[in-house]
Amino acid sequence: MDEERRQERAETDHIAGLEWGGDVHRARVLDIAMTGARIETDAALKAGDGLVFASVRMGRRPAIVIWRDGSTAGLRFTDEDAAAAERRGLPPARHWLSHLRRHDGGDDGDGGDTNR
Numbered sequence: 001m002d003e004e005r006r007q008e009r010a011e012t013d014h015i016a017g018l019e020w021g022g023d024v025h026r027a028r029v030l031d032i033a034m035t036g037a038r039i040e041t042d043a044a045l046k047a048g049d050g051l052v053f054a055s056v057r058m059g060r061r062p063a064i065v066i067w068r069d070g071s072t073a074g075l076r077f078t079d080e081d082a083a084a085a086e087r088r089g090l091p092p093a094r095h096w097l098s099h100l101r102r103h104d105g106g107d108d109g110d111g112g113d114t115n116r
Helices: 080-088 092-104
Strands: 010-020 023-033 036-041 050-055 059-069 072-077
Touching: 010 036, 023 050, 036 059, 050 072, 072 080
Parallel strands: none
Antiparallel strands: 010 023, 010 050, 023 036, 036 072, 050 059, 059 072
């Protein structure tokens, strides 16, 4: 699964909703980048499922499940923001955290130093 990642992820710990199968399911976001996220959920997702990831921090973003291992799953965002980040080759975790700071007052949710 890690070999599929093209972008660095920022560790986090916040709640998001997954709009999938006609319902909204709760997910704990473990790490995130402009191109995807690693989540923990009880939803019966499988690789290839399409869904909408929704959170206060990121808004609504279409995604596809790339892998699933127990209650943990990897998502790849499929919107233009994700495609643009891949094209630019940004250092995504830092870029996304700076975006969060501008929009929610600076708390990145991980309690740590983001200049690692």
